[in-house]
Amino acid sequence: MKSAVIVFPGSNCDRDVAVSLERTTGHAPLMHWHGDSALPEDLDLIVIPGGFSYGDYLRCGAMAARAAVMPAVRRAADRSVAVLGICNGFQVLCETGLLPGALMRNRDLRFLCKDVYLRVETTDTIFTSHYGPGQVIRIPIAHHDGNYVADLPTQCMLEDEDRVVFRYCDAGGKTTDEANPNGSLDNIAGILSEERNVLGLMPHPERLADPRLGGTDGQPLFASLLEALS
Numbered sequence: 406m407k408s409a410v411i412v413f414p415g416s417n418c419d420r421d422v423a424v425s426l427e428r429t430t431g432h433a434p435l436m437h438w439h440g441d442s443a444l445p446e447d448l449d450l451i452v453i454p455g456g457f458s459y460g461d462y463l464r465c466g467a468m469a470a471r472a473a474v475m476p477a478v479r480r481a482a483d484r485s486v487a488v489l490g491i492c493n494g495f496q497v498l499c500e501t502g503l504l505p506g507a508l509m510r511n512r513d514l515r516f517l518c519k520d521v522y523l524r525v526e527t528t529d530t531i532f533t534s535h536y537g538p539g540q541v542i543r544i545p546i547a548h549h550d551g552n553y554v555a556d557l558p559t560q561c562m563l564e565d566e567d568r569v570v571f572r573y574c575d576a577g578g579k580t581t582d583e584a585n586p587n588g589s590l591d592n593i594a595g596i597l598s599e600e601r602n603v604l605g606l607m608p609h610p611e612r613l614a615d616p617r618l619g620g621t622d623g624q625p626l627f628a629s630l631l632e633a634l635s
């Protein structure tokens with residue numbers, strides 16, 4: 406499995422995700438600088454990592470979405486290459502239009518940095534096949550703009566097409582308002598593209614993918630990718 410992590414000025418989870426990928430696949434990903442418009446043609450996976458690309462100026466992800474590398478990311482996604490956007494990466498994917506909807510300021514207007522529970526809504530994806538349907542997992546969040554919004558037709562389309570991958574929930578798997586940290590529409594924490602090869606999610610699986618980090622609930626996401634893409 407050949408992967409690349411796109412690095413923007415202000416990315417800060419690029420190395421964390423590289424460690425998770427290398428540990429799972431045995432191969433270090435290519436660290437690809439955003440200003441280089443040419444991506445290798447033989448990639449299996451492109452990761453847009455978390456962080457504060459361009460200092461979050463304008464809107465989170467808005468400037469990164471216009472970086473030189475992004476047309477190549479879009480072409481790869483159109484060729485069914487897997488694309489994973491984590492946190493700032495999810496914001497970038499929404500800003501490019503590779504995923505529908507947008508990430509707004511958190512409901513309480515605060516930066517949130519804590520572990521949350523997620524319910525795995527679908528295992529019919531290359532990103533989640535190693536989880537169980539409805540499995541409740543604990544994954545950290547760290548963002549101020551994680552409040553997912555979409556119009557009603559988009560919300561219905563995501564639901565009808567089984568494209569909601571993770572929802573915020575409580576420890577028992579209930580999707581209550583209290584368990585929704587940022588006010589996201591319908592507790593949505595992660596969604597897929599129509600072709601199911603692009604995933605964006607606000608929580609950080611790479612931050613809980615090793616016992617030495619305090620947990621391993623993020624690890625199956627990388628194991629799922631390894632199985633699907635090897």
Ligand SMILES: NC(=O)CC[C@H](N)C(=O)O
Pocket residue numbers: 454455456457458461465491492493494547548549550551
């Ligand atoms: N951890 C991240 O990727 C943060 C994303 C973005 N800077 C925000 O705060 O919303």
